[in-house]
Amino acid sequence: MKIRSAEFVLSASSAWQFPPTTLPEIAFAGRSNVGKSTLINSLLNRKNLVKTSSTPGKTQLINFFKINEKFHFVDLPGYGFAKVPETVRKKWKQMIEAYLQERESLRNVVLIVDSRHGPTKQDKQLKEWLDYYGRPVLIVASKIDKLKRSQIQKHLKMIRQDLALNTTPLEHSSLERGKCKEIWKYLIPLLEE
Numbered sequence: 657m658k659i660r661s662a663e664f665v666l667s668a669s670s671a672w673q674f675p676p677t678t679l680p681e682i683a684f685a686g687r688s689n690v691g692k693s694t695l696i697n698s699l700l701n702r703k704n705l706v707k708t709s710s711t712p713g714k715t716q717l718i719n720f721f722k723i724n725e726k727f728h729f730v731d732l733p734g735y736g737f738a739k740v741p742e743t744v745r746k747k748w749k750q751m752i753e754a755y756l757q758e759r760e761s762l763r764n765v766v767l768i769v770d771s772r773h774g775p776t777k778q779d780k781q782l783k784e785w786l787d788y789y790g791r792p793v794l795i796v797a798s799k800i801d802k803l804k805r806s807q808i809q810k811h812l813k814m815i816r817q818d819l820a821l822n823t824t825p826l827e828h829s830s831l832e833r834g835k836c837k838e839i840w841k842y843l844i845p846l847l848e849e
């Protein structure tokens with residue numbers, strides 16, 4: 657995919673702030689610190705369009721980005737960060753569920769799982785929830801560079817089993833160029849429909 661433009665649209669803290677549903681959308685979900693923002697930057701060939709952070713749990717907002725004036729990428733706030741107070745967690749859940757359940761322009765959810773640790777309980781819950789609502793999901797295993805080469809296939813298989821997938825998850829590493837090819841191959845047809 658040739659990226660001609662990639663711009664930040666807005667951050668939403670409630671459903672009424674979401675931009676209009678005129679463009680097809682791909683959303684990126686996963687626990688805090690799993691590499692969501694990094695994956696978006698990699699896919700778009702941008703270093704810092706989406707801010708990445710080594711302190712997890714900072715963003716509780718849904719961030720919308722407009723690509724090539726043709727589609728949106730949506731960076732969902734990460735879950736599973738222990739220090740988030742219960743009230744914030746509740747609000748997060750409400751907003752995310754409203755988005756994932758009702759967003760008409762949403763074509764696919766990319767669920768990112770840490771290749772080292774495999775899916776968390778919340779990853780599994782989200783996957784089941786998305787299946788229940790008939791939302792197509794692509795699983796991407798992040799931080800592949802942190803595994804030994806000999807471990808990669810084993811870990812991918814483990815994620816596949818844990819989430820009861822029909823296909824092997826796609827790999828991503830921010831350190832390796834060209835790792836996004838397979839992910840784009842999956843996403844492009846969804847954006848062209």
Ligand SMILES: Nc1nc2c(ncn2[C@@H]2O[C@H](COP(=O)(O)OP(=O)(O)O)[C@@H](O)[C@H]2O)c(=O)[nH]1
Binds near residue numbers: 689693712800829
């Ligand atoms: N080694 C390595 N580090 C990564 C990779 N992806 C993300 N990180 C690091 O993990 C941390 C969290 O990444 P971020 O994209 O902000 O995660 P997010 O909270 O899911 O958006 C940052 O310090 C990133 O540099 C990867 O593929 N390889």
Ligand SMILES: [Mg+2]
Binds near residue numbers: 692693694707709715
């Ligand atoms: Mg992030």
